[in-house]
Amino acid sequence: MPTPRIVIVGAGAGGLALATRLGRTLGKRKRAEIVLLDRNTTHVWKPLLHELATGVLNSSMDEVDLRGHSSAHFYRFQRGSLTGINREQQMLQLAPILDEEGYEVLPARELAYDYLVMAIGSVSNDFGTPGVAEHCHFIDSPEQAKAFQRDMINTFLRYTDPNLRQHTQLTIGIVGGGATGVELAAELFDASRMLNAYGVTALDNQQISVHLLEAAPACCRGFRNGSVKRLKQSLKRWA
Ligand SMILES: Cc1cc2nc3c(=O)[nH]c(=O)nc-3n(C[C@H](O)[C@H](O)[C@H](O)COP(=O)(O)OP(=O)(O)OC[C@H]3O[C@@H](n4cnc5c(N)ncnc54)[C@H](O)[C@@H]3O)c2cc1C
Known part of the structure; x- marks a missing residue:
């Protein structure tokens, strides 16, 4: 009997753990071929994206x-x-791979599977709010996290311009007062301290105001009341 091929799409928290477990058991004994497919060549633990x-x-x-x-x-x-699935033929369709300049490295191709696991994760929901997709940063992937970082550093640099310096308040809005939003708010103050230490001194913590927007009456719903209270006190202390 030919060795079955198990294809896992998505090397995130779930897909990587599954590929590792199946590899160490079925793959090692050659009872199945385990293939992990991802658009990126590296895995970054998503809870660290902020x-x-x-x-x-x-x-x-x-x-x-x-x-x-x-x-x-x-x-x-x-x-x-992954761009499509042909379930009858048990075949995945893959997009061409392009280099940094947009030239094709590998054309569109197919990948056969006997068993398929979809582990492609999720993305933030903008609830169709006009303007959000075009004008906001999302932090769902390493690329998006790095884009935010570039934008933040450039903004700090821009404030070294004496003309801009007169408007000395930098306001950052974070939509979503869950664990990620709260952690990001705290990290932003650390980041500004770090930038100051590296010589980007146009703005300090006093000139940055972070607004955390949350529809619910309190942030971090699902956390214990005591924790939410302490969290609020800490955020107010930093602000
Ligand atoms: C900023 C942030 C902080 C978080 N903090 C926490 C936390 O503190 N605690 C906690 O429990 N959870 C946290 N989460 C949630 C947690 O990270 C997710 O629940 C978890 O990563 C989901 O795992 P997953 O394997 O389903 O998907 P993901 O980890 O999202 O992985 C999906 C993978 O699929 C790949 N992929 C997507 N589409 C395609 C495609 N078409 N073709 C090929 N590959 C594709 C992506 O490149 C990615 O590697 C956080 C999430 C974020 C964004």
């Missing part, structure tokens, strides 16, 4: 290289972005 966004975390030190990881754990990593 730290990547503020520059507290250095992604090149904290990411897992999927090629290296796959060979150590008896599964095969394939880079590719």
Whole structure:
């Protein structure tokens, strides 16, 4: 009987753990071929994205290289972005891979599977609010977190311009007072301290106001009351 191929799409928290477990069991004994597919070649632990966004975390030190990881754990990593599934033929359609200049490195192609696991995660919901998709940063992926970081550093740099310096207040709005929003708010103050230490001194903590917007009466719903109270006190102390 031919060895069945199990394809897992998405090397996030769920997909990577599953590929590792299946690789160490079925893959190692050659009872199945385990293939992990992701559009990126590295895995960054998503709960740390807000730290990547503020520059507290250095992604090149904290990411897992999927090629290296796959060979150590008896599964095969394939880079590719899923665009469609042909269920009758048990075939995945993958987008072409382009280089940094947009030239095609690999054309669109297919990947056959016997068993398929979808682990492509989720993205933030903007609830169709006009303007949000075009004008807000999202922190759902390492690329988005790095884009936020670039924007933040450039904004700080812009404030070194004496003309801008006169308007000395920088206001940052965070929509969503869950754990990520609260952590990001706190990290932003650390980030500004860090930038000051690195010589970007146009703005200090007193000139940054962070607004955390939450529809519910309190942030971090689901946390114990005592924790929410302490959290609020800490945020107010920083603000
Ligand atoms: C900023 C932030 C902070 C968080 N903090 C916490 C926390 O403190 N505690 C907690 O429990 N949870 C936290 N979460 C939630 C947690 O990270 C997610 O629940 C978890 O990552 C979901 O795992 P997953 O494997 O389903 O998807 P993900 O980890 O999102 O992984 C999805 C993977 O699929 C890949 N992918 C997507 N589409 C395609 C495609 N078309 N083709 C190929 N590959 C694709 C992506 O590149 C990614 O690698 C946080 C999330 C965020 C964004």
